[in-house]
Amino acid sequence: MIDGHKWFTTGADGAAFCIVMAVTHPDAPPHMRASMFIVPMDTPGVQFVRNIPVMGEAGSGWASHAELRFQHCVVPESALLGGEAMGFAIAQQRLGPGRIHHCMRWIGISERAMDMMCARAVSRVSGGKPLSHRQSVQNWVAEGRARLEAARLLVLETALRIERDGSRAARAHISMIKFLVADVMLDILDRAVQTHGALGMTDDTVLAYLYRHERASRIYDGPDEVHKSVVARQEFSRWEKKK
Amino acid sequence: MIDGHKWFTTGADGAAFCIVMAVTHPDAPPHMRASMFIVPMDTPGVQFVRNIPVMGEAGSGWASHAELRFQHCVVPESALLGGEAMGFAIAQQRLGPGRIHHCMRWIGISERAMDMMCARAVSRVSGGKPLSHRQSVQNWVAEGRARLEAARLLVLETALRIERDGSRAARAHISMIKFLVADVMLDILDRAVQTHGALGMTDDTVLAYLYRHERASRIYDGPDEVHKSVVARQEFSRWEKKK
Amino acid sequence: MIDGHKWFTTGADGAAFCIVMAVTHPDAPPHMRASMFIVPMDTPGVQFVRNIPVMGEAGSGWASHAELRFQHCVVPESALLGGEAMGFAIAQQRLGPGRIHHCMRWIGISERAMDMMCARAVSRVSGGKPLSHRQSVQNWVAEGRARLEAARLLVLETALRIERDGSRAARAHISMIKFLVADVMLDILDRAVQTHGALGMTDDTVLAYLYRHERASRIYDGPDEVHKSVVARQEFSRWEKKK
Amino acid sequence: MIDGHKWFTTGADGAAFCIVMAVTHPDAPPHMRASMFIVPMDTPGVQFVRNIPVMGEAGSGWASHAELRFQHCVVPESALLGGEAMGFAIAQQRLGPGRIHHCMRWIGISERAMDMMCARAVSRVSGGKPLSHRQSVQNWVAEGRARLEAARLLVLETALRIERDGSRAARAHISMIKFLVADVMLDILDRAVQTHGALGMTDDTVLAYLYRHERASRIYDGPDEVHKSVVARQEFSRWEKKK
Numbered sequence: 001m002i003d004g005h006k007w008f009t010t011g012a013d014g015a016a017f018c019i020v021m022a023v024t025h026p027d028a029p030p031h032m033r034a035s036m037f038i039v040p041m042d043t044p045g046v047q048f049v050r051n052i053p054v055m056g057e058a059g060s061g062w063a064s065h066a067e068l069r070f071q072h073c074v075v076p077e078s079a080l081l082g083g084e085a086m087g088f089a090i091a092q093q094r095l096g097p098g099r100i101h102h103c104m105r106w107i108g109i110s111e112r113a114m115d116m117m118c119a120r121a122v123s124r125v126s127g128g129k130p131l132s133h134r135q136s137v138q139n140w141v142a143e144g145r146a147r148l149e150a151a152r153l154l155v156l157e158t159a160l161r162i163e164r165d166g167s168r169a170a171r172a173h174i175s176m177i178k179f180l181v182a183d184v185m186l187d188i189l190d191r192a193v194q195t196h197g198a199l200g201m202t203d204d205t206v207l208a209y210l211y212r213h214e215r216a217s218r219i220y221d222g223p224d225e226v227h228k229s230v231v232a233r234q235e236f237s238r239w240e241k242k243k
Numbered sequence: 244m245i246d247g248h249k250w251f252t253t254g255a256d257g258a259a260f261c262i263v264m265a266v267t268h269p270d271a272p273p274h275m276r277a278s279m280f281i282v283p284m285d286t287p288g289v290q291f292v293r294n295i296p297v298m299g300e301a302g303s304g305w306a307s308h309a310e311l312r313f314q315h316c317v318v319p320e321s322a323l324l325g326g327e328a329m330g331f332a333i334a335q336q337r338l339g340p341g342r343i344h345h346c347m348r349w350i351g352i353s354e355r356a357m358d359m360m361c362a363r364a365v366s367r368v369s370g371g372k373p374l375s376h377r378q379s380v381q382n383w384v385a386e387g388r389a390r391l392e393a394a395r396l397l398v399l400e401t402a403l404r405i406e407r408d409g410s411r412a413a414r415a416h417i418s419m420i421k422f423l424v425a426d427v428m429l430d431i432l433d434r435a436v437q438t439h440g441a442l443g444m445t446d447d448t449v450l451a452y453l454y455r456h457e458r459a460s461r462i463y464d465g466p467d468e469v470h471k472s473v474v475a476r477q478e479f480s481r482w483e484k485k486k
Numbered sequence: 487m488i489d490g491h492k493w494f495t496t497g498a499d500g501a502a503f504c505i506v507m508a509v510t511h512p513d514a515p516p517h518m519r520a521s522m523f524i525v526p527m528d529t530p531g532v533q534f535v536r537n538i539p540v541m542g543e544a545g546s547g548w549a550s551h552a553e554l555r556f557q558h559c560v561v562p563e564s565a566l567l568g569g570e571a572m573g574f575a576i577a578q579q580r581l582g583p584g585r586i587h588h589c590m591r592w593i594g595i596s597e598r599a600m601d602m603m604c605a606r607a608v609s610r611v612s613g614g615k616p617l618s619h620r621q622s623v624q625n626w627v628a629e630g631r632a633r634l635e636a637a638r639l640l641v642l643e644t645a646l647r648i649e650r651d652g653s654r655a656a657r658a659h660i661s662m663i664k665f666l667v668a669d670v671m672l673d674i675l676d677r678a679v680q681t682h683g684a685l686g687m688t689d690d691t692v693l694a695y696l697y698r699h700e701r702a703s704r705i706y707d708g709p710d711e712v713h714k715s716v717v718a719r720q721e722f723s724r725w726e727k728k729k
Numbered sequence: 730m731i732d733g734h735k736w737f738t739t740g741a742d743g744a745a746f747c748i749v750m751a752v753t754h755p756d757a758p759p760h761m762r763a764s765m766f767i768v769p770m771d772t773p774g775v776q777f778v779r780n781i782p783v784m785g786e787a788g789s790g791w792a793s794h795a796e797l798r799f800q801h802c803v804v805p806e807s808a809l810l811g812g813e814a815m816g817f818a819i820a821q822q823r824l825g826p827g828r829i830h831h832c833m834r835w836i837g838i839s840e841r842a843m844d845m846m847c848a849r850a851v852s853r854v855s856g857g858k859p860l861s862h863r864q865s866v867q868n869w870v871a872e873g874r875a876r877l878e879a880a881r882l883l884v885l886e887t888a889l890r891i892e893r894d895g896s897r898a899a900r901a902h903i904s905m906i907k908f909l910v911a912d913v914m915l916d917i918l919d920r921a922v923q924t925h926g927a928l929g930m931t932d933d934t935v936l937a938y939l940y941r942h943e944r945a946s947r948i949y950d951g952p953d954e955v956h957k958s959v960v961a962r963q964e965f966s967r968w969e970k971k972k
Contacts, residue, residue, distance in 0.1 A: 008441055055298075055444060056298065056300055056455065057299055119968050119971075121968075122969050134621055135954070135958070136621050137961075138957060141960070142908075145964055146906075146909040146960060147909070150883040153879065153886055154879040154882055175871075194461060194462070194466065197466060198251055201297050201298060202296060203296040203299065209299070215436065216444050219441055220441070223437065223440060228868050229867050229871070230871075231870070231871035231875065235874055236851050236861045236870070239851045239852075361725045362725050364722065364725075365722050365725045366725075378711070379864050379865070379868060382714050382865060384721050385661075385665075385715070388662065389663075389666040392659075394636055396640055397639055416635075422628075422629075471628035471629065472624050472628070474627070474631055475618070478600070478628070482605050483618075493927065539931060539932035540930050540937070541941055542932065543785055687944065687945050687948065688783050689784070689785065690782075694784050697941070697944065698784055701919075701922065702927070705930065706927065710923075711863070
């Protein structure tokens with residue numbers, strides 16, 4: 001029997017079933033407390049409350065994040081996914097690769113925004129010369145390119161380490177790219193918007209969409225603050241041993 | 244007869260008339276080229292194209308920014324506002340006060356975001372303690388408060404100078420607050436969103452709305468880059484005389 | 487009898503006496519543990535170890551920071567300053583005004599660096615035009631001026647509050663200017679150095695001296711981190727009551 | 730016959746000879762105007778003015794930067810280095826590799842500063858817990874590590890491109906690492922100083938030396954501003970062709 005309240009259930013709208021991670025062993029050590037279950041959306045007690053509006057858009061279908069309630073929701077034993085108390089272990093296996101996948105996507109978004117910023121800068125004339133002749137715009141483009149190249153290489157290095165050493169060993173690298181690439185992307189998006197002026201605020205280009213929705217990159221799959229603490233702990237650990 | 248294409252006509256949707264600033268004396272010096280006219284929206288040739296969608300919202304009524312077209316639109320002499328070729332002069336008179344009004348509004352938005360950030364930080368427990376016990380959140384709140392107090396005082400000083408010396412004499416101060424207060428506000432909004440986590444991305448609080456729409460503060464009424472160049476020119480002018 | 491090891495004793499080199507703050511009541515509450523004593527430098531047991539070299543300069547006379555050792559150093563009862571266990575109270579009385587005095591000095595240093603940056607920018611020609619025509623330099627000057635004006639007003643507001651309400655009531659304001667003005671000054675100094683190019687690195691101008699020595703502004707009289715936590719606590723306190 | 734005034738002649742103090750780059754063909758295109766000469770320091774007319782004091786230290790021997798004057802200084806034809814008007818070509822050949830060498834050195838300095846920051850953070854107890862338990866210090870270490878790993882990879886990528894495609898083809902990459910690695914290093918040094926508190930200001934560790942002298946990294950071998958404009962031009966060039 002499942003009781004609970006879940007926020008940001010991506011794609012619940014229109015889904016046939018959901019995977020629920022529920023505490024089944026409350027007294028076990030933290031990483032052994034939860035189990036996963038496949039729960040059909042039409043199970044009695046599963047209530048689809050709403051698609052949560054995010055940055056102005058509630059979304060629908062796969063592009064949505066639902067609020068769900070589970071009230072005395074009975075699921076059979078066969079619904080169990082991967083063994084009792086294995087919820088955390090299963091989730092972890094997905095999260096490392098999930099995070100690098102986000103970073104790869106952000107590199108792509110950053111490239112697209114760089115392209116749009118450059119194309120705009122060479123074509124838009126203001127005060128008698130193209131924006132590309134303004135030193136501020138040149139600085140934005142140069143800093144964006146340098147940071148983006150460096151970030152891309154760190155993502156590739158991380159991918160290599162995941163493949164070679166496994167997600168667990170590459171954990172600090174995964175945390176590093178999680179906050180570094182998000183920062184690089186948001187900075188480039190901000191400057192691409194500025195280069196487009198009022199047009200950058202409109203939905204006549206994709207920039208305004210990316211500007212508002214990709215802000216979530218610093219929050220989902222662990223906020224910056226958590227990932228920074230993971231990296232710091234690993235750095236300090238080498239020195240604590242030497243003491 | 245007016246021909247033209249105007250973007251971002253605030254509140255044109257549902258308006259009875261608009262004020263058109265048109266070039267009437269193309270060969271005059273730049274600040275003597277334009278005149279202003281009152282043009283009823285039902286004048287033949289005035290075409291309401293659409294409300295431009297901005298950061299996901301097309302808006303309506305006064306909260307909208309329309310794209311308008313004027314094609315061979317005939318207006319009588321009586322439509323002239325404030326004298327021939329006086330368009331620039333009239334607009335300037337409004338822009339100084341208009342800009343400080345925005346800055347005052349941004350101070351208010353910043354206070355509201357500070358309140359929400361603090362209220363959230365003391366009430367939200369994560370990892371066994373409230374967010375307000377985390378040094379990162381403390382830094383955000385302290386830096387936000389310090390920068391906001393300093394910015395507020397500069398807005399008040401600018402208001403004093405406008406009243407005492409006039410908009411023109413206070414021009415560099417108006418430019419300073421235009422880019423400084425926008426920067427302070429956007430920074431506070433960004434941190435308030437981060438403090439709220441996923442909730443900060445939703446429209447369940449006002450923060451997501453402010454985050455995406457107030458980004459325009461660095462663009463409208465002159466982008467940051469123009470205002471910085473105004474301030475720099477004034478700074479340099481004292482030294483150019485001494486050379 | 488005093489035993490101890492003191493770092494950064496400003497002006498000990500050449501001094502006739504020093505004021506020692508020593509723990510005399512180790513079991514009292516923290517703010518009642520220390521007393522102050524006037525100790526002649528020639529008291530047996532007072533050892534002047536060295537002037538500590540800071541950013542390349544050991545200094546001498548009043549412009550120095552000494553390492554001192556006190557070994558079984560006997561002082562008479564008449565050496566006591568202001569009452570037993572009053573050390574903390576006396577020190578606090580000085581620290582609020584001491585901090586705003588630093589901030590005022592930093593405003594002055596910032597003005598001097600702004601002057602030097604502007605004078606250099608209008609006179610130095612590179613690539614066929616003066617540096618003052620480069621947008622990057624314009625941005626540095628404009629941002630510096632805006633932040634400096636805002637910071638100055640916050641220092642004045644803090645002075646007013648100290649006078650009107652006392653140091654204690656103005657505590658959060660004193661902390662705010664401590665980290666805000668230091669940040670503004672160091673940023674302006676950095677940009678003034680960059681505007682001077684290689685000359686900015688030399689001791690042919692005062693900038694290199696200020697660049698390296700004023701870095702201490704973020705450390706002495708409480709590091710940034712402590713002052714930010716003071717401000718944050720005050721902000722949060724209003725919300726904790728409302729809970 | 731050579732006449733001129735040269736600043737920042739590294740290692741002139743104690744040198745047997747210097748290499749002079751002099752304009753010999755003033756009417757040729759810019760890159761064909763200068764020739765290089767080997768000039769013994771005891772040649773009549775060569776005047777060693779002084780070692781220029783940089784950030785508090787005049788230096789001596791190889792660790793110095795001299796001001797030299799050349800007055801009617803006669804050199805024989807055999808002093809010519811590498812052919813008439815070849816000065817620019819010779820210098821360019823050295824500058825690409827010279828710049829990446831600096832970047833490699835800065836990576837090393839950054840690693841050293843990271844080590845010192847971590848070692849200090851785990852050993853220094855303040856307010857009852859080690860600095861490594863403070864979130865601000867954790868953020869500094871995590872951000873430093875992430876940016877440093879990314880920067881290192883970009884330096885390696887640049888080295889690969891120089892080897893594979895030549896300095897000229899790798900020009901934008903060389904410019905990118907020139908300003909990116911300097912920025913990463915100076916940021917890490919600043920935070921390492923802060924982590925050490927007052928000790929970080931003293932010459933009891935190497936940090937204060939690095940903090941003040943490595944500031945030059947953003948100036949020598951081309952200031953940031955020049956390298957950013959190189960990168961921006963290359964970015965824009967792809968888009969200008971498409972117009």
